Amino acid sequence: MLAYTYIEHGKFSLLEKPVPQLKDPKDALVRVTLGSICTSDLHIKHGSVPRAVPGITVGHEMVGVVEQVGADVHNVKPGDRVTVNVETFCGECFFCRHGYVNNCEDPDGGWALGCRIDGGQAEYVRVPHADQGLNRIPDEVTDEQALFVGDILATGFWAARISEIKEDDTVLIIGAGPTGICTLLCTLLKHPEHIIVCEQSEARARFVREHYPDVTVVGPEACKEYVLQHSRHGGADVVIEVAGAADTFQLAWECARPNAIVTVVALYDQPQILPLPDMYGKNLTFKTGGVDGCDCAEILQLIAEGKIDTTPLITHRFPLADIEEAYRIFENRLDGVIKVAIMGV
Ligand SMILES: [Zn+2]
Numbered sequence: 001m002l003a004y005t006y007i008e009h010g011k012f013s014l015l016e017k018p019v020p021q022l023k024d025p026k027d028a029l030v031r032v033t034l035g036s037i038c039t040s041d042l043h044i045k046h047g048s049v050p051r052a053v054p055g056i057t058v059g060h061e062m063v064g065v066v067e068q069v070g071a072d073v074h075n076v077k078p079g080d081r082v083t084v085n086v087e088t089f090c091g092e093c094f095f096c097r098h099g100y101v102n103n104c105e106d107p108d109g110g111w112a113l114g115c116r117i118d119g120g121q122a123e124y125v126r127v128p129h130a131d132q133g134l135n136r137i138p139d140e141v142t143d144e145q146a147l148f149v150g151d152i153l154a155t156g157f158w159a160a161r162i163s164e165i166k167e168d169d170t171v172l173i174i175g176a177g178p179t180g181i182c183t184l185l186c187t188l189l190k191h192p193e194h195i196i197v198c199e200q201s202e203a204r205a206r207f208v209r210e211h212y213p214d215v216t217v218v219g220p221e222a223c224k225e226y227v228l229q230h231s232r233h234g235g236a237d238v239v240i241e242v243a244g245a246a247d248t249f250q251l252a253w254e255c256a257r258p259n260a261i262v263t264v265v266a267l268y269d270q271p272q273i274l275p276l277p278d279m280y281g282k283n284l285t286f287k288t289g290g291v292d293g294c295d296c297a298e299i300l301q302l303i304a305e306g307k308i309d310t311t312p313l314i315t316h317r318f319p320l321a322d323i324e325e326a327y328r329i330f331e332n333r334l335d336g337v338i339k340v341a342i343m344g345v
């Protein structure tokens with residue numbers, strides 16, 4: 001089968017590999033019908049994910065059809081259409097029992113797919129702990145509607161959940177890339193009084209204005225002044241930082257009102273400074289991520305009910321054989337790309 005593979009720092013290649021085999025009774029084999037490229041794949045390519053193993057098939061955002069299950073898999077069966085969770089987790093350890101599945105203690109726990117074990121930019125993928133990591137897609141939900149459930153939409157849902165958003169809140173979301181927009185969609189479900197999105201790119205700002213007209217969009221230069229002037233208590237009640245740029249962490253806490261929650265979803269290339277003397281007395285609560293991707297069934301239900309629609313994010317479609325071109329477009333942000341869909345064979 002074709003499998004897009006991490007060769008070495010800076011290099012991925014489309015290789016011919018054998019179809020994966022089940023290794024454990026809790027495994028399932030999934031035929032990938034639709035996948036995507038995530039910014040985290042680029043982080044692997046550029047060496048900022050040191051635990052990524054050269055030789056592995058990349059890709060951790062996909063949907064497909066179950067082909068085969070091990071003897072201990074009970075929640076899915078061959079023929080089921082499923083979303084694949086970015087995180088594999090045992091469901092039994094201390095962290096899993098508390099919903100903190102990103103820190104599952106199993107050797108395959110956390111983000112392993114397409115990082116430490118073979119992922120889904122391929123024709124088939126072996127999924128460990130399939131009862132936890134696979135969710136059946138309702139019949140009325142298409143593959144494209146379900147494509148982001150296991151990764152960026154799970155992240156947006158989790159970010160909105162842990163941010164404790166209330167109906168009279170002003171919420172600032174920094175960054176309107178794919179994960180930022182998923183965070184926005186899930187924040188909208190909480191019905192806060194005012195949502196402000198900070199985005200540098202004019203194309204992305206326009207996308208948000210066109211699709212979500214009730215949301216205010218500002219650029220980074222105007223952001224702090226706008227937020228401080230337009231929130232009731234001298235800053236946003238909740239700030240969700242999804243951008244991960246050089247100065248967006250600082251922007252996040254500066255835009256927060258005293259006693260606000262600042263949720264940091266962004267993955268930074270560089271260490272960030274937490275200048276405690278400057279924020280002394282502001283009494284902020286910081287929450288930091290890695291997604292705990294354990295709400296996928298609920299997210300699929302919301303999609304089936306028409307409450308979340310991420311299909312406008314899919315701006316480009318390529319067959320797996322042309323994945324090099326898909327990466328070129330995505331990595332260089334050409335042609336107004338937000339997300340690409342990679343079609344299985
Ligand atoms: Zn990802």
Ligand SMILES: [Zn+2]
Pocket residue numbers: 089090091092093094095096097103104105106109
């Ligand atoms: Zn666990």
